[in-house]
Amino acid sequence: MTAGVDLGTPQTQAIRSDEDVVRVRQLVRTVAVAVKLSLVDQTKLVTAASELARNTLVYGGGGAVEVVTVDNGRRRGVRIVFDDSGPGIADLDLALTDGYTTGGGLGLGLSGARRLVDEFDIRTGVGEGTTITVTKWSR
Amino acid sequence: MVLSAEESGRLAGLLSGHADRVTARWTESVVASLRGRLSQAELRRQLQELHASMIAAAEGGLVDLDDDQGAELRALLAELSRGRARQGFSATETAVSVYALKDVLLGLLDTGDAHALRDFVAYSRLIDQMGLFTFESYVRTRESLIADQAEQLLELSTPVVKLWEGVVAVPLVGTLDSARAQVVMERLLQTLVDTGSPYAIIDITGVPAVDTQVAQHILKTVVAARLMGADCIISGIRPQIAQTIVALGIEFGDIATKASLADALRHVLRLTGVETARRNHRREA
Numbered sequence: 001m002t003a004g005v006d007l008g009t010p011q012t013q014a015i016r017s018d019e020d021v022v023r024v025r026q027l028v029r030t031v032a033v034a035v036k037l038s039l040v041d042q043t044k045l046v047t048a049a050s051e052l053a054r055n056t057l058v059y060g061g062g063g064a065v066e067v068v069t070v071d072n073g074r075r076r077g078v079r080i081v082f083d084d085s086g087p088g089i090a091d092l093d094l095a096l097t098d099g100y101t102t103g104g105g106l107g108l109g110l111s112g113a114r115r116l117v118d119e120f121d122i123r124t125g126v127g128e129g130t131t132i133t134v135t136k137w138s139r
Numbered sequence: 140m141v142l143s144a145e146e147s148g149r150l151a152g153l154l155s156g157h158a159d160r161v162t163a164r165w166t167e168s169v170v171a172s173l174r175g176r177l178s179q180a181e182l183r184r185q186l187q188e189l190h191a192s193m194i195a196a197a198e199g200g201l202v203d204l205d206d207d208q209g210a211e212l213r214a215l216l217a218e219l220s221r222g223r224a225r226q227g228f229s230a231t232e233t234a235v236s237v238y239a240l241k242d243v244l245l246g247l248l249d250t251g252d253a254h255a256l257r258d259f260v261a262y263s264r265l266i267d268q269m270g271l272f273t274f275e276s277y278v279r280t281r282e283s284l285i286a287d288q289a290e291q292l293l294e295l296s297t298p299v300v301k302l303w304e305g306v307v308a309v310p311l312v313g314t315l316d317s318a319r320a321q322v323v324m325e326r327l328l329q330t331l332v333d334t335g336s337p338y339a340i341i342d343i344t345g346v347p348a349v350d351t352q353v354a355q356h357i358l359k360t361v362v363a364a365r366l367m368g369a370d371c372i373i374s375g376i377r378p379q380i381a382q383t384i385v386a387l388g389i390e391f392g393d394i395a396t397k398a399s400l401a402d403a404l405r406h407v408l409r410l411t412g413v414e415t416a417r418r419n420h421r422r423e424a
Contacts (some may be wrong), residue, residue, distance in 0.1 A: 007163075018317070022316075025347075040378070042379070043348060044386060046347070047349065047350045047383045050348055054350070098388050101222060105351055105352065106389065109387060112386065112387030116383065
């Protein structure tokens, strides 16, 4: 994890249904606008959040997301933590390979989301659930 | 069980013994909270019905609202909250109609008497139950209203329009989830059959974020349209969406994509050999 001081109160949102994925997108967009990310970065972050929230729902069996604004002294950013207590990811390298999917999707969600954000941290283990932390900094 | 059969009997006696006073005061205290949005006569009629139903239930030995004796009372409460929810009253305004009865009952009892107070606590428990039931019915009604509206929105938000002879367009606005993608695909394919159009333009200007699921839905729609012999063009790809799609690694393959709907239409017209020319406005002398 990188150094950064959390600003404001973290916003949380449960992920239990498709509608919650939409709520996560809206929440992330609101925070991204407040931190003054550029339109491109907003879109990238919202899209990454959409992918990861859907993964939390589909593969993790639901979970929760926490959105905080961060500040490293020079730049502000948005940090999002996706947490589920699902089955976890057995082979992380394989899961991060473009085009690999077990769920009938395009297989680009996890790997694509990693390319859309500045920092990407994933903690997982079989039977231990999955926690993914992503951060996007303003330019 | 929230009150005993004896207490229930005494409640019936209290309510029927002072029938006119109870309904008059009850109406009076509720009408103020509804700020004149429901006529006093209408409200009085509703509360009189409720009052009569409570007496009937209490005389039948009601000890809990969930009992068989409470069936008619529950039906009345549900009807009342449904009406309030549809008329746009808030949850509080709806529940107050029931809770106001507490004050009315308190006014009728001799508060110096310990037995009367104990009875009042029991009546209160029943009224609380009725209030909670009202609240639940209210929420259920609102939820069904929201579900209805979501369905109507689904119908509204997916038009397929004819742009030119042989060219149809689907302007997508908002979130493209699986349910909407399904509706869009069905509408588009049906319109292709009905109009015999060889070209379809899917415009995503109004889609705020294109993630892999949205892209997959669009790709599937394009492939389905192709199977029916129609060519699809995707338009309305804004700069931020283009950059996001590239970073995600989504490939649209050989599907034609354009920045705007106008570009897409021009592209299709060129393919079909339609020439567009600006008319010369020079006036002849």
